[in-house]
Amino acid sequence: MTEQQIQSKRIKELEALGYYVIKLIRTNKNGIPDIIAIPPNSDVLFSEVKSAKGKLSKLQEYRIKELQTFGFKTEVYKGPDPDGGPKEKRD
Secondary structure, three states: OOHHHHHHHHHHHHHHOOOEEEEOOOOOOOOOOOEEEEOOOOOOEEEEEEOOOOOOOHHHHHHHHHHHHOOOEEEEEEOOOOOOOOOOEEO
16 A cells, blocks of 8 residues: 555544544644544634735635534634734634
């Protein structure tokens, strides 16, 4: 089996056990493991970062709702408003 096939098999196993599984492709941390498996209702925060006027795509909206159904905390973190509004916003 190739490493990719082994990863796919392991992802299916973990999902069958109820984990929310993320296959990492590129991260800001060298050497981080390939897969994150998070049990439901874990104290995990998923943060989507947008500019002050940025909008979520339909896929991002779907993923945020999906994560919330697993009991995870989510936020949309917005940067400074160029028109002088609040410097940051969390939803």
